[in-house]
Amino acid sequence: MDAHDVLEELPIDRWTGPFSPEVRAQALAALEAGRVVSLPHLPFALAPEEARFLDPGTLDNSRKNISLDPATGRCHGSDYTGADLAALTAMLDRFGRQAEGLLRELFPAYAPALDRARTSFRPAEIQGREYSPRHDDRRLHVDAFPTRPMRGRRILRVFCNVAPDGVKREWQVGEPFPDFAASFLPRLRRPLPGQFWAMDLLGLTKGRRSAYDHAMLGLHDAGKLDAAYQAGAPRASLSFAPGTTWMCFTDSVLHAALAGRCALEQTFHLPVQAMANPEKSPLRVLERLSGSTLV
Template structure:
């Protein structure tokens, strides 16, 4: 499931080597983050000063509004947080375009976030808990079947970030589609393409977003709603969470980075503190292995 690319292997990689692994439900592990990390003084601010000013579990830079959510603009750490996240977002975008040009053509570069809280043992809504293994659904608006690519960096100076997985989307869906109500007696995937009402709603959201950029997160699609159904089922299902035979744990060392299609690999963060998370929507049309894309797995089951 996890493929390691140390510096020599990364330097020798072809333009589709990493993206082929990602499309097939793998995780690309980079023992040394290939983009410059923030300066030590800036990391100190984000680790030690930022949490006292946060309104949510993480802070995110949203390019459509050029602002950081989860943090008041009057907070003394706002300027540093904004500068760090915008620079890191730009650097990761440039790196991914360089090493995976075919995958990243026309990609929508989304948010760049920082999570300073310890993930283990957090008392929050189960549907928002990172510890519970899940498949990501939606990414700040409608994906319409495009893929959710994440680039993560463990910014903890001393501790690993520990993940768990129970397989890629196709295998998890095959095991749980009937119990989740997608197949079998009374089950249904439902339509996955937008109808007239959906298209009109998307036009309305785009019009609103022209005046209020953050309004784009209101958009949705039948596919994204189906994925949210499956996301919630996985988090709400003790049987799935307790599966032993499919359970795999992975450790990401301090200063390392990893890439994953978060809609295509089940994952949960068992423990870890201080992590950057960058997101892009990559066009479904760019996939060399479209049969692994969740929307096509759902279409095959419909």
């Protein structure tokens, strides 16, 4: 594999449209085909007083990212307080709003159903940090939430490298999701009777899991914990220079973040029904492979 197999570059240089029908069609086809859509000429502009946040010290010692919940306006993961925390929160919120505006203009069919979720900022360098295998995002994986059931909804993420010193964000992207799922799905354990109900009742999940969530979490863990797969799986290497914005459906694009710092990330949720081609979704792929309805 090489970058041409997984990457689609678009000449977009502004966060607001309108965008041509040709660019919209190209972006939609690439995104739903499981490619990474890269916008190498679309930087996120920081105010001069926000440059101080591009430092690992912005992060507290308990987390690998700073997170903003747009539903509550609360920001977690930094030791800042008072006016400093308010300024950091405003920066993350501005990125989230710009990312949302970009998607609504670029994918107008998604707009009525697009749900903006958490905004994250990762100021620290990836290399040199130690994680357990299950939490190590340097390993190829698909995204799945252990406590927030998606019940088939897509996970669409917009990233931007805002590193001030020219450091690139280094990624790897793996094989197509149907190939990965066909290999790992037969290995997964079936859920115990009443397991989803009990987890919801005990407050272990924010809502009741579905068979889809169980499968996606199983695929996430099985892929990360398989040392032979991590060593030998097909992959392409991608580099995102500062000033680059990129996006993909991270629930179906196998990806690993190997190096870099100062990355912003905005998560969106999207119902499968809002896609132009729902058959490309992980839900439909897993239902075909398992022969059963998963939500």
